Amino acid sequence: xxxxxxIKTKKSVIKRFKITASGKVMARHAGMRHLLSSKNASRRRRxxxxxxxxxxxxxxxxxxxxxx
Numbered sequence: 001x002x003x004x005x006x007i008k009t010k011k012s013v014i015k016r017f018k019i020t021a022s023g024k025v026m027a028r029h030a031g032m033r034h035l036l037s038s039k040n041a042s043r044r045r046r047x048x049x050x051x052x053x054x055x056x057x058x059x060x061x062x063x064x065x066x067x068x
Contacts, residue, residue, distance in 0.1 A: 010064035017053065017061050019068050025053040025061050 018026045029047040036044060053061065 007066050009067055013061060013064040014068065017065070018050070019062070019065065025058050026050040027053055 016027060020026060028050060031039070032044070032047045039047075
């Protein structure tokens with residue numbers, strides 16, 4: 001069966017966000033690309049972990065990920 005023509009996954013969204021098995025939307029922290037020597041170790045550890053997206057933004061993200 002063919003997929004409807006208008007429904008597509010936004011590739012930019014799938015690269016930035018991850019949906020867990022329980023349905024949470026996770027993303028990466030900003031600020032881990034460069035200038036890391038001026039940030040202390042605990043801040044670098046915190047920025048390296050994924051964080052959960054606020055529930056007010058989840059609907060917008062999932063609308064762009066129809067097959068995930």
